[in-house]
Amino acid sequence: MINFKRQANAIKNFKENKHDKNDPVNKINKNAIIAEIKVHSPKYGDLLKNRKELDILKIYEEAGAVGISYITDKQHFNGNFKVFEEICKNTELPVLRKDFITTKDEIEKTAEAGASTVLIISRLLKEETAEFVDFAMSCGLDTLVEVHNKEEIEVAKDTKTSMIGINNRDIRKLELDDGTVSLTEKLANLIPKDRIIISESGIANLNDLNTVLKYTDAALIGTSFMKTNFETQKEFVKSFVRGKYE
Numbered sequence: 001m002i003n004f005k006r007q008a009n010a011i012k013n014f015k016e017n018k019h020d021k022n023d024p025v026n027k028i029n030k031n032a033i034i035a036e037i038k039v040h041s042p043k044y045g046d047l048l049k050n051r052k053e054l055d056i057l058k059i060y061e062e063a064g065a066v067g068i069s070y071i072t073d074k075q076h077f078n079g080n081f082k083v084f085e086e087i088c089k090n091t092e093l094p095v096l097r098k099d100f101i102t103t104k105d106e107i108e109k110t111a112e113a114g115a116s117t118v119l120i121i122s123r124l125l126k127e128e129t130a131e132f133v134d135f136a137m138s139c140g141l142d143t144l145v146e147v148h149n150k151e152e153i154e155v156a157k158d159t160k161t162s163m164i165g166i167n168n169r170d171i172r173k174l175e176l177d178d179g180t181v182s183l184t185e186k187l188a189n190l191i192p193k194d195r196i197i198i199s200e201s202g203i204a205n206l207n208d209l210n211t212v213l214k215y216t217d218a219a220l221i222g223t224s225f226m227k228t229n230f231e232t233q234k235e236f237v238k239s240f241v242r243g244k245y246e
């Protein structure tokens with residue numbers, strides 16, 4: 001029995017059943033998309049625009065996302081941990097907490113909130129990355145270890161993480177760069193195939209998506225989904241979930 005609350009399992013299941021015409025869900029849901037409820041972008045400002053996070057959650061669920069991401073960092077992304085808890089409570093989908101985690105207390109807090117996955121940034125935790133992954137796993141969480149260059153991939157490979165995320169943006173620039181999906185093309189082949197690979201950030205359209213999905217198992221998308229207005233958001237996200245797969 002697949003536990004869909006576990007992000008790594010959900011992505012594997014999505015991939016394995018992609019071509020199964022008898023599976024009523026995966027017949028139409030072709031691409032594994034982690035959809036981010038992103039309330040603020042350092043570059044574009046307010047992205048929520050008077051909408052409610054839980055309404056966006058519903059739209060993402062109905063559009064067939066494989067998981068949900070939420071940034072709890074307040075300083076740059078205007079995140080709110082209480083909202084994160086509400087999101088976890090109100091969905092059967094696995095939820096990823098994105099933040100600049102540097103303490104084990106924050107990992108425990110993430111598990112207590114009912115999240116599936118916690119982001120572990122190798123650039124931030126350096127030689128402590130493996131220890132933080134082990135700790136998160138002992139709390140029952142999946143881990144997404146984020147990398148942005150070859151050296152960070154080496155760090156990620158030395159951990160037990162099930163998922164490695166290539167961030168197409170340089171997080172040090174706090175999103176004032178647009179990111180480039182060519183980074184995923186460049187780095188994905190350096191990651192062992194026994195890990196689930198996720199391309200994160202800067203995926204703006206179906207061309208970008210098709211590019212990253214040639215190399216990865218899933219894509220994490222926030223800004224372009226949030227910039228679409230409420231009326232057309234479901235169809236827009238659906239177009240990414242069902243998009244042409246080469």
Ligand SMILES: O=C(O)c1ccccc1NCC(=O)[C@H](O)[C@H](O)COP(=O)(O)O
Nearest residue numbers: 071098099100171200201202221222223
């Ligand atoms: O990625 C990080 O290291 C990170 C850590 C803490 C807060 C935010 C962080 N990055 C921003 C994002 O997570 C992006 O919003 C996400 O990857 C979606 O990207 P985009 O589609 O370009 O909005």
